[in-house]
Amino acid sequence: MANKLIIPSKKELNLAYGNSMDSMKWLKQKIRDMRNLTSSERRFMVGKMYCFSYDPITKSNLPYYDRFPLILVLDIDREGFLGLNLHYLPPKMRYVFLNKLMNYATTNSKDEVIKLRISYEILQAVKRLSEYKPSLKRYNYTQLRTKIIPIPSSEWQEVLNLPIDKFVKAKKLEVWVDSVLEIKEEQNGS
Numbered sequence: 001m002a003n004k005l006i007i008p009s010k011k012e013l014n015l016a017y018g019n020s021m022d023s024m025k026w027l028k029q030k031i032r033d034m035r036n037l038t039s040s041e042r043r044f045m046v047g048k049m050y051c052f053s054y055d056p057i058t059k060s061n062l063p064y065y066d067r068f069p070l071i072l073v074l075d076i077d078r079e080g081f082l083g084l085n086l087h088y089l090p091p092k093m094r095y096v097f098l099n100k101l102m103n104y105a106t107t108n109s110k111d112e113v114i115k116l117r118i119s120y121e122i123l124q125a126v127k128r129l130s131e132y133k134p135s136l137k138r139y140n141y142t143q144l145r146t147k148i149i150p151i152p153s154s155e156w157q158e159v160l161n162l163p164i165d166k167f168v169k170a171k172k173l174e175v176w177v178d179s180v181l182e183i184k185e186e187q188n189g190s
Contacts, residue, residue: 044073044081044148047106047115049156051164053145064170069137070151070159072101074120080140082120087165088135090176093183094160097131113153130186134179 044050051070059065071083086094104118123132151159167175 044076045115046073046076047117048073049151049153049159050148051151051159052148054139055143055145057140057143059168062169064167064175067166067168068164069139070164071137071139072116072118074118074123074136079142080138082136082138084132084135085137086135086160087167087172088137088175088179089131090180091161093131093180095157097129097135098156098160100129100131113156115153127187130183133186134182 049070049072051068053068054065055067056062056065066085066087068087069083069085070087071081071085073081073083075082086097089097101116101118102113104116104122105113106115106117108114120136123129123136165172
């Protein structure tokens, strides 16, 4: 079975989420690392995590959006992909949700996570995964504004807390309140 993530305490969350210096160091290193990516690492793969800069086609119709999403890819087609933008969830909820998703992890012989075997159909069918609802987003390749940055599973825990989100038209706290309300509605069957 896959290694479980550790859910940090509230104090750890507050300290880590407020640390933009660590975020910048991490991001700069990832950009440097992009020079060494193989061709397979330069494209999206289902079950893996990525971040990138994005400019939605329908931004004028959206109440808000994230310009730098943190995505777990669910499905890929010719025009784009379906993914879970974890930035739409409050930090602690990201850990809880990712811990639940670890039940769908594929691991190697060292029990290290390779990818998640999760689909939209599974998310819809499993009531305890209701956190997916506000984070489910569709992305078009034409709207990518940077190269993709793959996040190795060994770094998933660290990147969940980095304040790299870039919400437009709303503050992140407003987005998180909306997300929590949507999740509660989903759990209550509304």
